[in-house]
Structure formats: structure tokens, C-alpha cells
Amino acid sequence: EITQWDTIVPQNPDGGNVLQGIIFTDLKRASGWQVRHIVCDTAAMVAMEKHIPLLGLIWYIPKGPGVATTEQLHAVLDELIPFAKKQGVFTIKIEPELPLGADLNTLPIIQTRPIQYNCSTVVVDLRPDLEAVMKGLPQKGRHAIKRAERDGVTVELVDSTPENCEKMYRLFVETSQGAGFAIRNPDYYRNFYRRYSEAGQGQLFFAYFEGKLVAGAYALIYSDKSTYKDGASIRDKVTYGASHYLQWRVIEWAKSKGSVAHDLCGTPSAAEITNPNHRFYGLGRFKTSFNKTVTDYVGALEVPIVDWKSRFWMKFAEKVVRRLWFTKHHESYY
Template sequence: MVARAGRARRTRRRWAGPRGVRARDPRRRRIRACERRVPAQDRAARRRERRRRARHPRARRGADGPHHPESLHGDRRRPGSGAEPRTEDELFASLGKKARYAIKKAARDGITVERVPASDANCAAFFRLLEETAEGRFVLRRADYYRTFWQRFERAGEGQLFFAYRDGELVAGAFAMGLGSKTTYKDGASVRAKTAYGASHALQWEVLRWALERGAVTHDLCGAPPSGQASDTSHPLHGVGQFKTSFAPQIVDYAGAWDLPLSASKFSVWAKIGDRIARRLSLTVQKDPYY
């Protein structure tokens, strides 16, 4: 009886308290391992940034001081170099040479950009542009998702729809949204036939003017190759990156989204089977690739 009680007490001591539980919980060990990797990833990103700045001095110093990029996600640059621009002229002067040339050429060719309301008709026209741009390149959600998104942000005073025209014909569109001192380029599309050079640059210039009027300090163009692969022509986002870095050269890398499986076996089944089934059901039933 005494021996059994002793064993029971030893068992309780072995498992009692948070320290013993944590030491035997494999999920917590994986979480701690992931947390330990984050600082190492941050240091690696900082080293890549130092190497990039060493290769591209212009990104490190501007004519008036340190160069503050002008946007954004995967590509994060601030409007201006040196001091933050206070006028449109200062903002325009802070853009890259290629962007300035394209914007001026678009104006000479009669391309105009307007801020338009997110009416049902304008949302439908913009979605048709998105379909033309996305064909064979990326997957879109349903039209009502985009219409609801654009209209809700516009009603809240945090979003704006932009259209670019040439000879009265819609050739490009964009939707931007803002939150406090930051603005973001959310959606953009243009006609496949590239008969209006500079339309997309002119469109983004109007978005930047809108951001400046709102008092934004940072404008996020979103989406570009990693900084170490910006010159890699085989990267699927190479063309997109070239367009966005024409406004300002800096690309800022982020850690991105990572899965942290709490059950390796269940996650393996989900990744191999569950995710595909859920996506297929969503496409079949809701006509939406995102479940």
C-alpha cells in the first residue's frame, strides 16, 4: 500500500505543473522551434537588404538624402526621396525615370485617368477587364465578391476606383484603398492589346495623387518577386516587378504566410486530400476558388 502510494505521488510529481506538461507536448515543442526560426529569418532578410543596397547605391541615397521608397508589399515604397513630398511636383520628381517618361507619354497620347464611383455598371466594366487580364494567368473570385468589396470600401471613404481611357475607350482600371497613413493598390487590370503605352503608369500616378491628397505616407503596390530574384526573367512575377519598381527601386521582403501543423499526420492528409476536395467543392457549388 505504501509502495503504491509512493508511485502515485511520483506520478503526480512527474506530470504536475506547467513545466512537465510543456516538456511532453509535441505541439508546444514545434511552436517553440518555429519561434526560434523567426529571428534567424529576420537576420537573413536584413543581410539580403544590406547586400542589395551595396549593389544599388541609388536605393540607399537620393539627391536630397536617404531614399525613401514609395511603396509596398513585396515592393514597399514611400512617395519620395529624402523628405516626404508635400506637393505633386515633389512626388512626381521622386518617381523613377521610366515611370516619369511613361506618364508623360500617356498624356501626350491622349490617355486620361478618372476617379469614378463604384457603381454597379463601373464594377461590371472593371470585372470584365479583370477577366481579360486573368485569362490563363491567375484565378478570380466571383464578380459579386469584388463588387461588394469595392462598394463597401468606397462607402466607408476608404476606397477609390480609377479608370484610364484612350479615345473614350476603357483601357485600364485600378482600385486602391487606404487606412490611416497607408494606402494600398488592391486590384488592377488592363486590356490585353497593348495599344496604349503608359496607361497603367498614368493610372498608378493618379492613385499616388489620390494617396497624397489623403495624407498617406506609404503606398503599397503589393506583389513583386523577392528582392534577390528581381532581375530573374524566369520568375513568374518578373514583369509585374519591373513595372512596380519603375516607380521606386526598393523591394522589401516579408516572412510571408507559414503553416504550423499541430498534428503532422492530420496536416498531411489535409494537404494531400482535404484541401483539394474543399477547393473543388467550392468551385462546383459556389463558383469560387477560395473556400
């Protein structure tokens, strides 16, 4: 079953998620996680496993379990909790893509801090034809795309060679200095892009203006969903709308690969999207130029298996472990 995992996960009620796929789990295994493939009656899922001294095992299920309703999540947890207890697990962290506001009161879970950055996001509906998708964009987005194209911005789909990955990384460094977010080491991106590109599940894009590289993007396709995984641009904006036109070309590619929903992967929440003091306000403005509606999910949830251990982990130990891991490896624990 494991060799066919990428045909099993898309059969989940949520249609599957790229973070539950084979490549992502291989990458997590390389960073020190053990991987458990679990099949319940309702959904198949991958649990990332680590041992915590004196406490036992933790499981992290990124963007899963792949359920579509709270009833389905209840059914999964009814199977998962006793199974996890037998394996020596003391807590499970889950991230089902259920809408914020879903009734979770009857579930044995505790709300915790988000891990994946698209617990609030913008999704572009790609079910209509491209002409209709373009017409459905907010006016600001349409104008920026057409302006950039008219001014001579060009976009190329490029191979994830070491040279191109290095170019993308330099854009990352420049963007992170302006936006104030952390980036991983270049080997991470090089390996990530290479693996997904070789599998036909990813594509690197470069945008040029007057022969100069001004922006880059990396997108993923998994089943019938696409994801704007990474984006970066030069700090000096030499032309208006280059990143918008780049994203439109990503959308064209995603549509050609069979995507029906394109996740722009991370914005402020709907309640914070217009807050100019939010650290990602600019990012939110850009992404809502493709769809004004922000989709909020429930985010990360803790499922206590051994109650006192789980609470100790959440209140004290997890913070220490995450801090020590970041100090040593300069990347997120999860």
C-alpha cells in the same frame, strides 16, 4: 471595443493593416469564417477561425499580429499561445510584416507557404510632397507617366456602381487570360468595392484613351497606408504608359487621403525580380518602375499549439482541405 476596431488597429506597432480592419473581417465572415477580436498587451488583432473535423480549430491572422520587431512578436505569442490552447485551437497561421532575414530562431514557429500575395512587394514613400515623389521615381516610371499624359490618356475616379464593377470585371477576365492567374466571381469584387467605397476606404479608377476604357484599378486607404488592391488592362496595348499614369493618379488620391506609404501589393522576391522566367516578371517590371527596391517580408508562419495536430495539418490535411474548397467554391480557402 469592436465598434471602435478601426481606431484600435492603427495603434499597433506596425501602424495597422487593412486586412485587420472591420470591413475585411466582415467579408471573411460572409465566406464562412468566424471572427475573433483579440487584444494583447502589445497589439490588437483579428483571428479568423474555422473548425477542422477531428483536429479542432485553426486560427488565421491575416497580415498580423501587427508588430514591428521580433521581440514584440515574442511578447504577443507568449500571451496568444496559452489563450488559443484554452479555446481548442490546434494551430495558428500568422503573417507579421517583419522583414525577411529577421531572427525568428527563438520563436515557436514554422515557415509555411505564403497566403497574401504581397509577402514581397514594392512600397512608394509618400511622405514628401507630390513633386518630390515624382522626382524620386525611376526614370522609366516618370517617362511612362508623362508620355501617357501627353498622348491624351485620361483617368477618372468613378463610383463602385454595379455597372462600373462589371466593366472592371471584364478587364479582369481579359488580364487573367493573358497573365494566367485566377480571379474570383464577380459578386466578390462587386461586394468588396461597394463596402470599401461606402466606408470611404476605397476608390475605383478607370483610364481611357481616345474614349476607350483601357485600364482599371482599385485602391484602399487604411489609417496612413494605401494599397493598390487590384489592377487590370486590355491585352492590346493601344498606348504606352496608360497603366503608369493610372497608378500615378492612384498615388495622388492616396496622398490626398493622408497615406505616407503606398503598397503596390505583390512582386517577385528581390532575388527573383530580374528573372524573366518568373510568372510575375512583367508585373515586377511595372511596379519597380515606381521604386527599384523590393521589400521582402517573412511571409506566413505556422504557430503549432498542439504539435502533432499542427504538423499533420501542414503536411497532409491542409492541402486536401484547400483543394476541396477550391473545387467547390472556385476561390482560395484563406
